[in-house]
Amino acid sequence: MKATRLIGLALRSIRRNPGRSALTMLGVVIGVASVVVMVAIGAGAQAEIQARIDNLGSNMVVITPGAATPGGVSGGAGSFNRLTTDDAAFIAREAQLVSAVTPVVFTRTGISAGGLNWRSTIYGVDTSYQQIRAWQTESGRFFTTEELKSNRKVCVLGATVVKSIFPDQDPVGQTLRLRDVPFEVIGVLATKGQTAEGTDQDDVILAPFTTVQTRLAGHQFIAQLLASAWSESEIPAAMDEVRVLVRESHGLGDRDPDDFQVKDQRQLAQAAQGTTQVMTMLLSAIASVSLLVGGIGIMNIMLVSVTERTQEIGVRRALGARRIDVLAQFLVESIVLSGIGGLAGAAFGTGIAAGLGRLTGWATVVEPSTLGIAMAFSVAVGVFFGWYPARRAAALDVIEALRHQ
Amino acid sequence: MSDAVAPVVELRDIRRDYAVGDAVVHALRGINLRIERGEMVAIMGSSGSGKSTLMNTLGCLDHPTSGSFLLDGVAVEALDDDARADLRNAKLGFVFQGFNLLARTTALENVALPMLYDRHARFADPDARARDALSRVGLADRLTHLPNELSGGQQQRVAIARALVTEPKLLLADEPTGNLDSHTTVEVMALFQALNDQGLTVVIVTHEDEVAAYCKRSVRLHDGEIVSDHPVVPKRAADDLARAPAVVST
Ligand SMILES: Nc1ncnc2c1ncn2[C@@H]1O[C@H](COP(=O)(O)OP(=O)(O)O)[C@@H](O)[C@H]1O
Numbered sequence: 001m002k003a004t005r006l007i008g009l010a011l012r013s014i015r016r017n018p019g020r021s022a023l024t025m026l027g028v029v030i031g032v033a034s035v036v037v038m039v040a041i042g043a044g045a046q047a048e049i050q051a052r053i054d055n056l057g058s059n060m061v062v063i064t065p066g067a068a069t070p071g072g073v074s075g076g077a078g079s080f081n082r083l084t085t086d087d088a089a090f091i092a093r094e095a096q097l098v099s100a101v102t103p104v105v106f107t108r109t110g111i112s113a114g115g116l117n118w119r120s121t122i123y124g125v126d127t128s129y130q131q132i133r134a135w136q137t138e139s140g141r142f143f144t145t146e147e148l149k150s151n152r153k154v155c156v157l158g159a160t161v162v163k164s165i166f167p168d169q170d171p172v173g174q175t176l177r178l179r180d181v182p183f184e185v186i187g188v189l190a191t192k193g194q195t196a197e198g199t200d201q202d203d204v205i206l207a208p209f210t211t212v213q214t215r216l217a218g219h220q221f222i223a224q225l226l227a228s229a230w231s232e233s234e235i236p237a238a239m240d241e242v243r244v245l246v247r248e249s250h251g252l253g254d255r256d257p258d259d260f261q262v263k264d265q266r267q268l269a270q271a272a273q274g275t276t277q278v279m280t281m282l283l284s285a286i287a288s289v290s291l292l293v294g295g296i297g298i299m300n301i302m303l304v305s306v307t308e309r310t311q312e313i314g315v316r317r318a319l320g321a322r323r324i325d326v327l328a329q330f331l332v333e334s335i336v337l338s339g340i341g342g343l344a345g346a347a348f349g350t351g352i353a354a355g356l357g358r359l360t361g362w363a364t365v366v367e368p369s370t371l372g373i374a375m376a377f378s379v380a381v382g383v384f385f386g387w388y389p390a391r392r393a394a395a396l397d398v399i400e401a402l403r404h405q
Numbered sequence: 406m407s408d409a410v411a412p413v414v415e416l417r418d419i420r421r422d423y424a425v426g427d428a429v430v431h432a433l434r435g436i437n438l439r440i441e442r443g444e445m446v447a448i449m450g451s452s453g454s455g456k457s458t459l460m461n462t463l464g465c466l467d468h469p470t471s472g473s474f475l476l477d478g479v480a481v482e483a484l485d486d487d488a489r490a491d492l493r494n495a496k497l498g499f500v501f502q503g504f505n506l507l508a509r510t511t512a513l514e515n516v517a518l519p520m521l522y523d524r525h526a527r528f529a530d531p532d533a534r535a536r537d538a539l540s541r542v543g544l545a546d547r548l549t550h551l552p553n554e555l556s557g558g559q560q561q562r563v564a565i566a567r568a569l570v571t572e573p574k575l576l577l578a579d580e581p582t583g584n585l586d587s588h589t590t591v592e593v594m595a596l597f598q599a600l601n602d603q604g605l606t607v608v609i610v611t612h613e614d615e616v617a618a619y620c621k622r623s624v625r626l627h628d629g630e631i632v633s634d635h636p637v638v639p640k641r642a643a644d645d646l647a648r649a650p651a652v653v654s655t
């Protein structure tokens with residue numbers, strides 16, 4: 001029999017018992033909808049993380065002090081911080097594959113201006129920081145090399161700090177106090193949003209590292225060096241070069257282990273991405289279980305249906321249906337049931353994902369491929385769980401089936 | 406396969422044994438039966454005499470234990486399950502005691518059902534054929550009725566239309582009037598006679614003498630054997646209907 005006829009037959013049979021058909025489909029609807037929603041949440045989270053990685057900076061390489069240990073914990077007995085501004089200068093001077101480098105010194109401190117107080121992190125950086133992080137100023141300007149060299153007390157504010165300290169006025173040109181040291185605000189940074197880990201990147205103050213080291217930190221500790229490779233494809237080579245240069249700058253012998261680590265932004269982001277991926281997979285797996293339960297529901301109802309329609313099967317066989325015709329009829333019916341359930345579930349899931357996104361502010365992304373896979377899955381569920389009832393139907397003895405009341 | 410001389414049915418020494426536990430029930434013990442085109446045969450016998458077993462054999466639904474069966478010239482015992490399904494579709498029409506219409510399915514769809522399984526696509530317009538068959542049984546105005554909206558007599562006529570629609574060589578009816586009142590029985594027999602007049606070969610299993618009296622030949626089974634087989638001068642059901650007009654409308 002032709003597929004279109006079989007589908008027509010299935011649709012007629014489904015319509016003949018609309019209430020039961022709807023209940024049968026419900027399991028698949030819920031299963032598919034929850035898979036779609038879960039994947040949408042996961043995909044949304046990943047898209048957001050990707051966006052944040054992209055605005056971390058252009059082709060950024062991060063150098064942190066301390067040797068890598070198997071446990072991943074840096075430092076340890078005998079190791080001490082040897083990352084210095086000299087290293088940064090050395091890289092800036094010698095590196096071929098690095099377009100810019102900056103030390104990062106940071107300290108948390110209280111901020112006050114005009115009677116308002118706030119706590120934030122002050123980053124002492126070089127002028128190249130702006131390029132490396134690809135961070136625009138929204139108003140005002142970044143500090144200059146002259147200001148850096150002469151330890152000027154100037155700073156650039158993140159959007160969150162502006163909101164807290166200068167809620168109703170243009171901060172550029174104002175003065176604020178960082179640990180009682182007055183700083184002139186010369187610029188405001190464009191909004192960056194949260195990091196993958198959920199930290200507010202806009203809760204930040206940038207100042208020349210020279211000033212921060214002398215006026216605020218009270219130590220020469222450099223938390224990290226940031227460097228930029230010329231291009232994305234050159235990141236690995238740039239990392240190798242940076243490693244060699246820092247070893248040289250630290251005067252390490254051939255046998256000495258690195259007393260620092262070089263990572264690129266992707267490595268930093270991988271962990272976050274990986275966690276989200278695992279989360280998505282876990283949630284989808286849980287959702288898939290409900291799809292499976294939906295499939296078992298279909299099998300259940302199909303088995304009941306085969307028993308109820310035993311006489312119909314007998315009649316069809318007597319009138320010339322082969323066993324394979326009966327098998328096909330019930331299998332297609334199961335597939336159509338789960339297929340319609342899958343369609344409805346995909347529609348519901350898309351709606352719920354959108355609603356959830358609006359309600360909670362989570363990014364949810366329903367990709368067409370997700371819908372396609374969900375549909376394919378529900379059809380597979382129909383085949384898998386329809387097979388046994390259909391086999392039962394086809395295996396019935398004609399004479400006994402005809403006699404069945 | 407069929408030619409002018411081949412009988413519609415030729416059974417030779419058909420035996421059918423059922424194993425029931427350790428015992429063996431001989432439901433048919435060497436049946437020889439020849440049915441020519443245009444015959445109208447009643448198969449009679451008490452309960453347990455083997456009528457249904459014989460009917461299932463004729464209907465290509467059951468495998469005899471031994472013997473040979475030619476249906477319209479085709480050797481049935483050599484055919485596999487699929488081929489017998491195809492043969493049923495091509496050559497047989499079935500009418501059951503319980504009508505066996507598909508529930509919640511219109512008369513028209515019920516009648517069109519056998520054409521769904523016609524592998525040779527013999528009929529260009531199944532829908533038109535189904536309408537035509539329904540008007541042949543006098544139900545042209547009941548096309549979209551569901552079985553539960555029809556009387557017993559009407560349901561059986563839908564079933565007869567379904568049996569007719571594929572132009573079978575042989576119409577098999579197992580106790581077709583068993584669920585009908587006596588007036589409706591005569592009406593249904595009138596329909597069978599009319600179809601037989603048009604050349605259709607009809608075999609009816611019945612235990613009612615009244616039904617057998619409308620057939621041209623009476624075959625009596627006892628304990629799995631044919632004990633009598635003789636022609637009958639049939640009563641005309643149409644005449645009986647004219648004499649006793651409908652009390653209950655069907
Ligand atoms: N499936 C079966 N299994 C075992 N015995 C059967 C089966 N079908 C029929 N029989 C036996 O075969 C004999 C003939 O049965 P059947 O053909 O149904 O007779 P009838 O239709 O004339 O009442 C009976 O003794 C019955 O018990």
Ligand SMILES: [Mg+2]
Nearest residue numbers: 453456457458
């Ligand atoms: Mg019987």
